[in-house]
Amino acid sequence: MSQGLNVSILGGGSAYTPGLIHGFINRSQDVPLSRLVLMDIDESKLDTVGYVVRHMLQDAMPQCKLELTTDRDQAIRNMDFIICQIRVGGLQSRHIDESIPIKHGVIGQETTGPGGFAMALRTIPVMVEIAAEIQEKNPRAWLINYTNPSGLVAEAITKTSEIRHISICDEPMVLQESLGAFLNVPPEQLFFDYFGLNHLAWARRVYLQGVDILPQLRDTLEHTPLDKIEGLFGEEVLRDRKVRTELRNTLRIFKETGMLPSPYLQYYWFTDEILEQQIRSGRTRAQEVIQMEQEILAEYRKVAAGERPFETLRGGEWHADMMVGMLGAIANDTREVFIVNTPNHGALPELPFNKIVEVPALVDARGAHPLAMGKMPVEVRGLIQAVAAYEELTVEAVLNGCYDTALTALSCHPLVPSRKVAKNILDDYIAAHGESLAYLK
């Protein structure tokens, strides 16, 4: 790769972008960039973030040409990789997604439950459009999708398009990196025997040098105070209450079951206490994130204005490691193992053959080759199959623009207590989201 890659980022005005660029800079030896296009519909954020990125590239990757644009066409043509991290409707829409279920006594969460359902209804049409545009204008490009709900988006793209595409989520990598940090071993030395759906997956066993370390980890945790455990995950964990709770809940589940779940399992496992906390708090996660984003952007602006030194910026590293690593594995054909969202093809024989599943895969220039993970433990099989059916119906509802199928889909979600509640939530979403859900007939 003498020349460097042409890479674009859809949703490039995100506060996470500098973190991602940091990742490219760290690996500029094996994943060099010759052209970087940041595309966003929010010009103000694009300018702020663009300034920071330009500054970052100046010293570290001077040969890389930076372009800022609001024109998607420019971010699609001639690209080798199109990274998509858009958030359709922005964080305001997320707030709607999260707040409505709570009114109906149901968990309000970005990707799990009704919130993820609404996000899918809003996001899939746009993603399907982007995939079609790539197929038309630049069919040899790779779309690396990071936009949530990742599994549902991947399913819709796979059903409607022939483009080269992998959908990822940094959560499994967060798990791997956290565990590596905790065990004080390089995370890439851990092999995850991992299976499920995006945000509903488990590490059944984790091998280090061929030995499953989970039993011993479970023993250790029995005798370790939670504070000490948290400390090992670093400052960031301690600062953000949501992340800290997530960690605590995940460890509680692990202690009981011996398997290491996705942190999102907490919403199924501790449904009542989390719901109670959400009702009590009176504030959605979206609102917290809006504030966090504003703080970060404000800091960016200070840096841009020369009021603060550049070096203070940080964050989004795991996201970057996963994204740049994956991109490098494709570009350099290096056959590395990543946990990705990919068509099943027998990897999990108890789920439909063409369902998108989240499993370890070998990634190379050809894309993702999933590993055959065999049968799932019966204690999680039913939940996974139930959510798989919900997902299948949700994608069908969007692609057919069908209200009844959407209602059926939401009724099928394990966190929704009844058809009536499903209808109330769906109708409230349609009223609140306006134009973006008007396609449901």
Added chain:
Amino acid sequence: MSQGLNVSILGGGSAYTPGLIHGFINRSQDVPLSRLVLMDIDESKLDTVGYVVRHMLQDAMPQCKLELTTDRDQAIRNMDFIICQIRVGGLQSRHIDESIPIKHGVIGQETTGPGGFAMALRTIPVMVEIAAEIQEKNPRAWLINYTNPSGLVAEAITKTSEIRHISICDEPMVLQESLGAFLNVPPEQLFFDYFGLNHLAWARRVYLQGVDILPQLRDTLEHTPLDKIEGLFGEEVLRDRKVRTELRNTLRIFKETGMLPSPYLQYYWFTDEILEQQIRSGRTRAQEVIQMEQEILAEYRKVAAGERPFETLRGGEWHADMMVGMLGAIANDTREVFIVNTPNHGALPELPFNKIVEVPALVDARGAHPLAMGKMPVEVRGLIQAVAAYEELTVEAVLNGCYDTALTALSCHPLVPSRKVAKNILDDYIAAHGESLAYLK
């Protein structure tokens, strides 16, 4: 069958027994009895019911020898058919099963949800013991099991025994007979394209002369007042509020989905309103049934004392039609279609190969041959798979006597909102049921 069959009824003291005997009398031409053994551990009920049965047989089947006994051995040896309708722990235990979940904000129901789970924990050990006794003492006998939870009991028997056995539930037949009555056609003319698990099953299509009548039925119901519909189902429906509600809810679901569900689906579909009603009522179904049973037994006693004429007795007909029909199909090798609980063997390819499923089967002297019902509609597939996993774990918990597996099983039930609630319910059950659940370690 020149000689007549030897038939015993375990749980013969039930108030349903006379209805069942009525069924035998109606079909005494093709299913003649030469010996009838009623076995029960409750001598008082056995006497009362035995008196009534003796009276019934006197005129109608004088050649049939009646024996009343509290000794199971006598009801097993030399029998052709052993009908099992025992209720382990009696209706008092059912009251416990139903009342505890309500305290924890969960549906309290005999066979669905935690109630069915507790019933399985209490019942399976006894049923496994009975099956083992049959295998030892009379391996050529047929066990026709009617004891609930029917699917779970069948699964445990199949896993631990080689006896000839069919587990049935009269619910699909009730559906068939009701629909026949409503349409004014002989119910046996209806063919049910039916699939699922016991108490969680659907008629996807119902054929009359090769034409699916459900779409037209749905149209009709749109324009028919509910009162008129109820009227068609007869007096019994109108009298019992629970049955009436069940009917209404089932029709509501049918109107929305176009498939005719098991009435028990209401607990998943209208969970919140039923729970609210259960909390408000302050009375379990068990308590209602206890009262109903006492009234029936009181009537039996009056009949026995000559205070009322014999002819006034009635009830349990559907139960009898199904049971005697099934028994006749086996005894006479007539290959009739019944909906039964039977090992899957590919009938529903999206469930495990050896799972007990509820599907139409051809019944003959060899037992049940399930029909291949193909793939399930995605809108119910997930729920069925989730409950299948719960069932598999519940049976495993009982057979291994394992508390942890029991907790996992209950946590997996779609009606249980969290692991914590599951634990509270399970622990309350163990405390309340005492000796009968002491085997869980």
Added chain:
Amino acid sequence: MSQGLNVSILGGGSAYTPGLIHGFINRSQDVPLSRLVLMDIDESKLDTVGYVVRHMLQDAMPQCKLELTTDRDQAIRNMDFIICQIRVGGLQSRHIDESIPIKHGVIGQETTGPGGFAMALRTIPVMVEIAAEIQEKNPRAWLINYTNPSGLVAEAITKTSEIRHISICDEPMVLQESLGAFLNVPPEQLFFDYFGLNHLAWARRVYLQGVDILPQLRDTLEHTPLDKIEGLFGEEVLRDRKVRTELRNTLRIFKETGMLPSPYLQYYWFTDEILEQQIRSGRTRAQEVIQMEQEILAEYRKVAAGERPFETLRGGEWHADMMVGMLGAIANDTREVFIVNTPNHGALPELPFNKIVEVPALVDARGAHPLAMGKMPVEVRGLIQAVAAYEELTVEAVLNGCYDTALTALSCHPLVPSRKVAKNILDDYIAAHGESLAYLK
């Protein structure tokens, strides 16, 4: 069915037609005809056979109107049932099908091996055309197909058409009737645990009153001279050397394996000795059948000319029993068990979900509901799967008109020793059959 059915027979000029009409006459109570259309492209045969049929109907079913026609349209419009027993290309083409493989050292047989392949290549295009014509002109009609190769024809029809259709083969019924005769019990009392593909199927167990009689039958045969066994199958068996050999070979296989195979299994099991015999004989079965047919038609003509009394005619009874029985089960919605060729849908989980398989099915006004037959014994599974793949490719070759796929299909047939031999045979077929295979590109 007050009025009687409208039934047509495509290929009505066949010498088998009178036997079939005999079957209708025998069951005229429950399967009455009001109109019978015999259609054939061979006017001469149609006249002869038509005369005989007219004579048969005169006394026995005077209300039935008979029509003879060479116009397919007349045999499709307004019919309730269209029976198809055409033989595309006639027996002369069968002779080509059978003789060419022998030249290349391969079994020459009408439906098994290259012969069946050639027959499929010639027959499927016509059958697909007929199905399309039915769908256009009379979509509520039932096509009961008897044309070979029955499974392949059914697969092509199912893939290209929505018509109501069952493909049958009288072979399983011959097995059942023969066994009934041998055991001296009514054949319908036997229940066949039966699975496979058309002409490649097995009865794993045969139940009489719930007991598998195959083990005892095997014992009996050990101690019974073959002559005596053959005698039990009647005169017809003894007369036709081919049928006698088939019976002997089938019994040899049964003795070794304990399962009762389709007689066509002999071509896989005794390949070398049958091939040797075919080479030695220098005469194809087609040539024998041509002669037999001429003798029968000559006899018909004598009868028609008044030179022989009508009563001397006979034959084709099993064929008739199966056909009229099946037709009656559909017309009268009687839910009888027949072994038919039907989409798999899980009945045999080790074959593709939509493959046409030959299994017991419940037949009613809705068509065939296959029974779930479970896993196949490993000792026959591989052969069945291999032939299933050959069949799938053959149908694909015809529907795509693709020479290469045809060559691959034939190469995949277990009786074809090499790709080279496959090519030689295929090319010889194309040369010999001329126009009818010219569609392969």
Added chain:
Amino acid sequence: MSQGLNVSILGGGSAYTPGLIHGFINRSQDVPLSRLVLMDIDESKLDTVGYVVRHMLQDAMPQCKLELTTDRDQAIRNMDFIICQIRVGGLQSRHIDESIPIKHGVIGQETTGPGGFAMALRTIPVMVEIAAEIQEKNPRAWLINYTNPSGLVAEAITKTSEIRHISICDEPMVLQESLGAFLNVPPEQLFFDYFGLNHLAWARRVYLQGVDILPQLRDTLEHTPLDKIEGLFGEEVLRDRKVRTELRNTLRIFKETGMLPSPYLQYYWFTDEILEQQIRSGRTRAQEVIQMEQEILAEYRKVAAGERPFETLRGGEWHADMMVGMLGAIANDTREVFIVNTPNHGALPELPFNKIVEVPALVDARGAHPLAMGKMPVEVRGLIQAVAAYEELTVEAVLNGCYDTALTALSCHPLVPSRKVAKNILDDYIAAHGESLAYLK
């Protein structure tokens, strides 16, 4: 791995051993040995080969302690890796395996057809014994099995033992290395989309930098003279007529089908011409190999006697690359892709879940993780399924010591034309192999 590995070679007296040691020497940086045990029952060969190996180690790996032994116990205890390359019965038995089928008009080949069947009958009992001994004496050791028939041996070991084990065959690696040589790229850059059973497998696609190169390769071969192609594979290919024929036949199949098959497919594809050639030649491959082995051992002896310089020795490189590479991936936990024989677990959903299949797998300290290869092309699916059934029965026959199952297994093999021929071959084998097959009852 500061200390180096303890490795033993069962069958260490083989002429291939020096080649293997060469491989260890080449990779002594990442796969260092501290102790090497060569075990063989043939003391003479062990001495000769041992001398050569000692000489090789002297300079290249002086720290490695060499032991020669006839005692299996010494080669099992304390080992990290036990490499098994024994040949039960030696090449004389192979000659019997290969010559008997030819007498009956069937291909005589070491691993394919009856020859492989006989080899399995002779070899599996010994391998099962070895696995049991490892499990008892050194359960943490890895058995890397190279003994043929590799898939059948793996299946028997997996069914009877819990040891850590991978069975390999160098054939896929030969394919990969040859193709790399031909294309002039490092072979490890090629990714094989590969599936099947040992010696019956296909590369459906071969990716270089994410692009399937097979279509272009096919084009190239169309226009390349065979001599030129052969030249690219080096001198060794040209020298050995068998290898040259194999190459030619494989390329012929590739040209016709576009998939790159195992060279052993020629026995199914060109059955008649190879059989004819075998009959004409009057000499088995075993006899050729016996002579080749003697020549090599003679050369070794000359070297040992100082009559020739050491440097002239060579051969067995691919074998060594595969073996040492695999061993290194396990020892160093490096997650490399190798094509191995491994339990299916959904990798090929059309084969039984626990069948041993040959597919790409990620190899690390935990062993082999198969990739999910999806559905097989229908044109090879049937043959693979047929051979899978044969294999399953063969292993069952050995483990149960059952003559009838063995006969059924051999009858099921696609290359065996009839049950009678199967019986003749099996009986001849039993007579010729004497004691080693006496366990079949």
